[in-house]
Amino acid sequence: MQAMVDKDKCIGCGLCPTICTQVFGMGEDGKAEVMCEGLGEEVQDSAQEARDGCPVDAISIEA
Numbered sequence: 001m002q003a004m005v006d007k008d009k010c011i012g013c014g015l016c017p018t019i020c021t022q023v024f025g026m027g028e029d030g031k032a033e034v035m036c037e038g039l040g041e042e043v044q045d046s047a048q049e050a051r052d053g054c055p056v057d058a059i060s061i062e063a
Helices: 015-019 041-053
Strands: 002-005 024-026 032-034 059-062
Touching: 002 032, 015 024, 015 041, 041 059
Parallel strands: none
Antiparallel strands: 002 059, 024 032
């Protein structure tokens, strides 16, 4: 699985790295970014929680 952040939609609220620090971080542009290649089983649930909590639906997770 791979997480992606749509930088055009992201408002930089910081929720995703708060929920899933192993996958998401905040870039120098103040917007979220994915910090790893692929999602291991141990982080899939929290990454999906971050996706579901994103107020602007900027996060997608694909197989």
